[in-house]
Amino acid sequence: MNELRRLIIKGSVAAGTLGVAVGAGLLVPGRVLAAWPDKAFGQKKMEDALTTLLGSAEMTESAEISIKAPEIAENGAVVPVTVTAAMAGVESITIAAPNNPAPLVASFDLADGAHGYASTRIKMGKSGDVIAVVKAGGKLYTAKKGVKVTIGGCGG
Amino acid sequence: MSISRREFLHLMGMAGAAGLLPGSLRAANQRPADIYETPRFGNVCLMHMTDCHAQLNPIYFREPNVNLGVGGALGKAPHLVGNALLKQFGITPGSQAAHAFSYLDYDAAARTYGKVGGFAHLATLVKRLRAERGDGNSLLLDGGDTWQGSGTAYWTRGKDMVEACNRLGVDIMTGHWEFTYQDSEVIENIGAFKGEFVAQNVKVTEEALFDYKFSDFDGFNEDAGLAFKPYTMRSVNGVRVAVIGQAFPYTPIANPSRFIPDWTFGIRDEQMQAMVDKVRAREKPDLVVVLSHNGMDVDLKMAGQVTGIDVIFGGHTHDGMPAPTVVENASGKTLVTNAGSNGKFLGVMDLDVRNGKLQGYQYRLLPVFSNLLGADAEMQAYIDEVRAPFLAKLQEPLAVAEETLYRRGNFNGTFDQVICDALLKVNDAQISLSPGFRWGTTVIPGQTITMEHVMDQTCITYPETYRREMSGADIKAILEDVCDNLFNPDPYFQQGGDMVRLGGLDYVCDPNQSFGKRISGMTLDNGTAIEADKQYMVAGWATVGSQSPGRPIWDVVADYLRDRKQVKIDKLNTPKLVGMAGNPGLEDYPAA
Numbered sequence: 001m002n003e004l005r006r007l008i009i010k011g012s013v014a015a016g017t018l019g020v021a022v023g024a025g026l027l028v029p030g031r032v033l034a035a036w037p038d039k040a041f042g043q044k045k046m047e048d049a050l051t052t053l054l055g056s057a058e059m060t061e062s063a064e065i066s067i068k069a070p071e072i073a074e075n076g077a078v079v080p081v082t083v084t085a086a087m088a089g090v091e092s093i094t095i096a097a098p099n100n101p102a103p104l105v106a107s108f109d110l111a112d113g114a115h116g117y118a119s120t121r122i123k124m125g126k127s128g129d130v131i132a133v134v135k136a137g138g139k140l141y142t143a144k145k146g147v148k149v150t151i152g153g154c155g156g
Numbered sequence: 157m158s159i160s161r162r163e164f165l166h167l168m169g170m171a172g173a174a175g176l177l178p179g180s181l182r183a184a185n186q187r188p189a190d191i192y193e194t195p196r197f198g199n200v201c202l203m204h205m206t207d208c209h210a211q212l213n214p215i216y217f218r219e220p221n222v223n224l225g226v227g228g229a230l231g232k233a234p235h236l237v238g239n240a241l242l243k244q245f246g247i248t249p250g251s252q253a254a255h256a257f258s259y260l261d262y263d264a265a266a267r268t269y270g271k272v273g274g275f276a277h278l279a280t281l282v283k284r285l286r287a288e289r290g291d292g293n294s295l296l297l298d299g300g301d302t303w304q305g306s307g308t309a310y311w312t313r314g315k316d317m318v319e320a321c322n323r324l325g326v327d328i329m330t331g332h333w334e335f336t337y338q339d340s341e342v343i344e345n346i347g348a349f350k351g352e353f354v355a356q357n358v359k360v361t362e363e364a365l366f367d368y369k370f371s372d373f374d375g376f377n378e379d380a381g382l383a384f385k386p387y388t389m390r391s392v393n394g395v396r397v398a399v400i401g402q403a404f405p406y407t408p409i410a411n412p413s414r415f416i417p418d419w420t421f422g423i424r425d426e427q428m429q430a431m432v433d434k435v436r437a438r439e440k441p442d443l444v445v446v447l448s449h450n451g452m453d454v455d456l457k458m459a460g461q462v463t464g465i466d467v468i469f470g471g472h473t474h475d476g477m478p479a480p481t482v483v484e485n486a487s488g489k490t491l492v493t494n495a496g497s498n499g500k501f502l503g504v505m506d507l508d509v510r511n512g513k514l515q516g517y518q519y520r521l522l523p524v525f526s527n528l529l530g531a532d533a534e535m536q537a538y539i540d541e542v543r544a545p546f547l548a549k550l551q552e553p554l555a556v557a558e559e560t561l562y563r564r565g566n567f568n569g570t571f572d573q574v575i576c577d578a579l580l581k582v583n584d585a586q587i588s589l590s591p592g593f594r595w596g597t598t599v600i601p602g603q604t605i606t607m608e609h610v611m612d613q614t615c616i617t618y619p620e621t622y623r624r625e626m627s628g629a630d631i632k633a634i635l636e637d638v639c640d641n642l643f644n645p646d647p648y649f650q651q652g653g654d655m656v657r658l659g660g661l662d663y664v665c666d667p668n669q670s671f672g673k674r675i676s677g678m679t680l681d682n683g684t685a686i687e688a689d690k691q692y693m694v695a696g697w698a699t700v701g702s703q704s705p706g707r708p709i710w711d712v713v714a715d716y717l718r719d720r721k722q723v724k725i726d727k728l729n730t731p732k733l734v735g736m737a738g739n740p741g742l743e744d745y746p747a748a
Binding site for chain 1: 406408409410413420421422423426633634637640641644646648649651671700701
């Protein structure tokens, strides 16, 4: 396998695992990252979480954001989600699952000139939307996609 | 002068069509002349079989009387049954075609027209069509669910079917139940298959890519992360045909993922669009078709979203649709077919492809009536040989059917009820659950139910039974979850199975409601209301998450049948429906 690709995949797997570990309460966030915004990630309502993290929960729906996620999750514990933001000047990409007990799942701060792209795996306790919030040019844009978490079985 | 039977029937049909016969004779001649007389059209013939569920010999198969469409699917193919279906497709009631495509007057018609399917009879038809179309002018496509569904397929791990398909000359296939064997067996079977196995929507998980155990497998593409070859190009009568595979998107959800831990599926319609665009740019095909196991509702939605596909040959939902649905999308039109199940039909699409484009088509879904098509001697010899070691077990008589025993339909079929009743009795439970599969053959009244019939209804690689306590709330959650997989108004959220079958429990179902609100009025058989907090003893089988501890379901059902001797359904646990009056996907329903 191509070494670079292996490294990238390894990196993304590690990031996904880390996110899950945090979500499951296995890691104390403060020890993971120095500047962990624990207040935002601990909020029980999505609006509160976004306001705490991004300073506002006022967003405009945007067709320039695309969310890739399965319609029905193969495993609710690791749902692959990829967000692509086509607009200019993307500063951050935030992913939330409003039906989770703590809706804020991940937030990626992007350096100047970075491509608006974030891919990770998130834990979803039950069916609901996956919401992407993109900060660009100081404004917030959003898109969503429904993901079903099912008990499985009974397939024809 | 002697004329052959075929010629005679043909002449009779011509006379009947021309109104030359007296009325009574015409009525007696409802059986059309030679239904396999398909005048040649165009320059490319694509034959399509799907979901035969490993039925090597002719069987009975009753089409559903309940196949509800909700939301945008209301009243449209494939959600039509009985008279509504005949009317939509212009089929004469009481005719042989009406028997093939509907459940109407099933018992009598099944006796008149006999069994359907069987690989030896299918081989006769395929050989005839191949010869009529001319060498190299046709392809035989198999939509999958071929290696599972019979005792012999289970005991040979699908290998009896791989060889049968090789002998039949299947050119290209995709899959679903094929993936319910261990992954190494899947790889081995594909290796033994002489055609090509295609699936654009099965990827190797990122973790597995580090050290993939099948990295030597031919179809694996490391850069794309694809586990199987996504498409193939064939030249048919000089026409360049691209065939893209679409395996069942929800395999690791509807079936155990533990057998295939390294593979991840999904509808992946953006990837399908990219694949179609790439194939069109790179291969310059004259025709692009998708061999799909999405299920018809998903195919219809995909056809509206993805552009550049000429035909989707579909399966999974076992809808025997006499004509394709034409779906318009942003750049043109896509034909969507569905070709039934259990070897009962062969789809035959003759296409006129000229100047790099599809100009016209003719489609027939030909019923494989075993009495009308002789058995191909070579194929029959193979079938007899492969069944020989298992014959004594398969032919064990267990009981006699006093009414038609079938499964297919949105809710409990009569054979499901037998399975549910067996679970209740043998496992001493209050409630039983059985999966809403769409395969499983039919037994007609007076027929002896053999072990083979039981295997036809239950044969899976995770057959173990369980008996455990569940709360009323848990049971409702299961019913709601499965019901949403059936009636979610967005087809991409449907899995293509029918409702979970129940024993000992009645309920009210309102398919038009949203998730969590469709099920109400749950009661035990004696009328006692189910309480959310109370515990109930539940028996079931086919657990997807982990292996259950109990005996295989077929042993439980066989015990029950041996004991019962005569089988008539005492009570069918089928729900009372709300809001479905007048739905053309419902006819002769006992509790409407």
